[in-house]
Amino acid sequence: MTMGAILETKSLNKFFRDPVEFQALKNINISVERGEFVSIIGSSGSGKSTLLYILSTLDTDYAGSLFLESDDLSKKTKNELASIRNEMIGFVFQFHYLLPEFTVLENVMLPALKLGKKHEEEIESDAMQKLELLDMKSQALKKANKLSGGQQQRAAIARALINDPKIVFGDEPTGNLDSKNSQNVLEIFKELKKNLLQTILVVTHDMNFANNTDRIIRLHDGEVVQH
Amino acid sequence: MRPNIRIALTHLKAKKRQTIVAMLGVTFGIAIFIFQAGLMSGFQSTFINQTVNTTANIRLYNEAEKDRPSIAGQVDSLRNNLIAVRNQKPKEELPRIKNGLQIIESLEHHPEVVGVSPFLGSQSIFKMGIATVAGRVSGVNIEKENLLFDLAKNTRQGDIFDLQTIPNGIILGEGLADLLGAHLHDNINVISPKGVELEMKIVGIHRSGLTEADKSRAYINIRNAQKLLQVDGAYITDINIKLRDINKAEILAKEFSLKYKYTAQDWKNANANIFGIFKIQNMITYLIIASILIVSGFGIFNILMMIIYEKMQDIAILKAIGYRDRDIRVIFLTESLIIGFVGGLLGLLLGFTMQTIVGNIRMDVKGFVSMEYLKFNQSPAFYAFAFIFGLIVTAISGYIPARKASQVDPIEIIRGK
Numbered sequence: 001m002t003m004g005a006i007l008e009t010k011s012l013n014k015f016f017r018d019p020v021e022f023q024a025l026k027n028i029n030i031s032v033e034r035g036e037f038v039s040i041i042g043s044s045g046s047g048k049s050t051l052l053y054i055l056s057t058l059d060t061d062y063a064g065s066l067f068l069e070s071d072d073l074s075k076k077t078k079n080e081l082a083s084i085r086n087e088m089i090g091f092v093f094q095f096h097y098l099l100p101e102f103t104v105l106e107n108v109m110l111p112a113l114k115l116g117k118k119h120e121e122e123i124e125s126d127a128m129q130k131l132e133l134l135d136m137k138s139q140a141l142k143k144a145n146k147l148s149g150g151q152q153q154r155a156a157i158a159r160a161l162i163n164d165p166k167i168v169f170g171d172e173p174t175g176n177l178d179s180k181n182s183q184n185v186l187e188i189f190k191e192l193k194k195n196l197l198q199t200i201l202v203v204t205h206d207m208n209f210a211n212n213t214d215r216i217i218r219l220h221d222g223e224v225v226q227h
Numbered sequence: 228m229r230p231n232i233r234i235a236l237t238h239l240k241a242k243k244r245q246t247i248v249a250m251l252g253v254t255f256g257i258a259i260f261i262f263q264a265g266l267m268s269g270f271q272s273t274f275i276n277q278t279v280n281t282t283a284n285i286r287l288y289n290e291a292e293k294d295r296p297s298i299a300g301q302v303d304s305l306r307n308n309l310i311a312v313r314n315q316k317p318k319e320e321l322p323r324i325k326n327g328l329q330i331i332e333s334l335e336h337h338p339e340v341v342g343v344s345p346f347l348g349s350q351s352i353f354k355m356g357i358a359t360v361a362g363r364v365s366g367v368n369i370e371k372e373n374l375l376f377d378l379a380k381n382t383r384q385g386d387i388f389d390l391q392t393i394p395n396g397i398i399l400g401e402g403l404a405d406l407l408g409a410h411l412h413d414n415i416n417v418i419s420p421k422g423v424e425l426e427m428k429i430v431g432i433h434r435s436g437l438t439e440a441d442k443s444r445a446y447i448n449i450r451n452a453q454k455l456l457q458v459d460g461a462y463i464t465d466i467n468i469k470l471r472d473i474n475k476a477e478i479l480a481k482e483f484s485l486k487y488k489y490t491a492q493d494w495k496n497a498n499a500n501i502f503g504i505f506k507i508q509n510m511i512t513y514l515i516i517a518s519i520l521i522v523s524g525f526g527i528f529n530i531l532m533m534i535i536y537e538k539m540q541d542i543a544i545l546k547a548i549g550y551r552d553r554d555i556r557v558i559f560l561t562e563s564l565i566i567g568f569v570g571g572l573l574g575l576l577l578g579f580t581m582q583t584i585v586g587n588i589r590m591d592v593k594g595f596v597s598m599e600y601l602k603f604n605q606s607p608a609f610y611a612f613a614f615i616f617g618l619i620v621t622a623i624s625g626y627i628p629a630r631k632a633s634q635v636d637p638i639e640i641i642r643g644k
Contacts, residue, residue, distance in 0.1 A: 056547075058546075058638050058641075078551075078552065079552075079553075082550065082551040082552075083549060083551075085547065085549040086548060086550075087549070089549075091547050091548060093544075093547075097540060097543070097547075097641075098544075099234075099544065100541075101237050101240070101241040110548060111548040111549060113230035159548070171641065
């Protein structure tokens with residue numbers, strides 16, 4: 001185990017059995033250092049999203065080991081993994097996936113309410129702080145479905161940060177944004193890394209985005225060809 | 228507020244119209260439940276009350292032996308021969324209670340007995356002008372009879388106690404008086420099976436509420452009944468007994484039967500066929516009610532399924548940010564229980580209102596029993612039962628969609644976009 005590695009895989013293999021058996025990931029050994037901003041790239045079908053879902057514990061159907069802070073996640077139950085996602089992992093998706101009937105503030109508060117370690121007032125002030133960080137404070141009481149795409153993505157980033165996660169995963173976080181908003185999100189991630197020493201792992205096919213990260217992991221046909 | 232409940236409430240608020248429709252389904256189900264069950268039970272208890280009021284708690288009488296062993300059979304004590312005796316003729320006997328007056332006196336001293344009334348009944352023909360009606364006369368001691376059946380309370384016209392002072396007085400059932408076209412103080416003729424005819428004066432018109440009985444029954448003094456049947460002054464056929472506690476009727480009937488060697492029938496036994504009908508009636512009612520509630524259950528099921536299909540993304544995202552399968556189940560189960568709870572409460576209110584309104588409309592029902600207003604059983608037990616049953620149905624119909632929601636695989640939703 002590499003010193004300082006926050007996330008590490010050992011001989012990770014993934015098979016799809018339906019409709020035909022197909023090996024999506026072949027013997028993946030990667031690690032992400034604390035405070036690193038890493039991108040995973042590859043053509044579509046290279047297995048990069050599949051890898052992300054495994055790394056982020058959503059997919060548990062794989063062979064090999066996955067460590068988050070030296071803790072072997074491949075042996076955890078579904079419920080334990082849900083708690084780990086809640087407390088240690090932040091998510092930013094391509095489609096912003098806010099709960100549309102809730103306000104921006106409530107969306108940001110949801111993971112912390114689930115964690116239940118703080119009082120609601122405390123969570124609310126935390127959420128306002130995160131929204132301020134992302135320049136979204138003025139939108140806090142709007143319904144999520146009333147925001148523009150760029151604003152929604154910033155709200156989603158605020159939600160990813162609410163429990164101060166060990167690592168933030170991005171699944172094509174700029175895939176659905178125009179170039180101005182994409183640049184905006186990239187700048188936000190860079191600042192998070194710089195100011196909060198936030199570890200970030202992003203799957204993207206946006207080369208401009210990837211070139212601005214610390215390190216690129218390139219996948220080709222389920223194999224790591226550059227890291 | 229817990230986040231799961233908050234999410235459930237937000238879902239329901241976002242789907243106001245569907246939520247209200249689902250709630251109304253439960254509301255009507257529960258309201259009909261209460262209305263129907265209250266009506267049925269109210270009717271039954273009215274009927275039972277009226278019947279019990281006109282049935283003796285225990286009736287002592289001389290029953291004809293149906294299974295009379297032949298003398299030859301009794302002699303053949305070893306029971307190893309087949310014996311056939313045809314056309315065995317029973318001894319000519321009157322269905323009288325021997326020593327009736329002594330038995331009455333003995334019963335009156337029993338601590339569980341409040342009233343004892345001798346009775347002599349007979350088929351008879353009532354005649355007035357050309358109107359002729361077949362019915363039954365009940366020969367009674369009106370004072371004792373009143374103690375048992377509260378006849379004075381149900382007297383419509385006249386004074387029943389005139390039976391003691393007017394030597395040939397008669398009290399007619401309301402229906403019987405109508406059939407004869409007879410009024411108070413008219414004279415009518417009563418003809419017994421023995422051919423004895425007595426002219427009698429109507430001193431009272433009586434209404435028990437049981438339509439059949441009121442159309443055929445008349446009360447006369449027991450002496451006149453003995454005259455009609457040409458029997459002696461100690462002749463009676465029945466002894467009716469009123470008890471301190473009617474629930475002891477069954478046990479005491481057995482005791483009296485053994486003690487006095489006559490058949491003793493308690494009121495439950497006498498009305499067994501009615502209770503049997505009620506059982507079937509109740510079963511049908513509850514089946515109908517259950518199916519109504521099951522239909523409202525399907526309504527909830529449908530609406531939750533719809534919400535879940537629309538909320539697949541929400542479910543995926545909630546799971547991604549750390550909500551467990553159980554949380555998702557709780558969210559959707561909470562939604563159905565809120566629908567059931569609010570719908571159920573409204574249903575209780577609506578059911579109560581319906582009962583109150585219908586209960587105040589004058590109906591003048593004349594069927595099996597006659598009553599002016601429908602009587603509802605508004606016992607809290609019915610309300611509680613309806614409410615709990617409604618919650619169980621909603622819980623079951625919510626659980627299936629909730630389980631389905633909890634099984635959503637977030638990757639499929641996130642990847643599938």
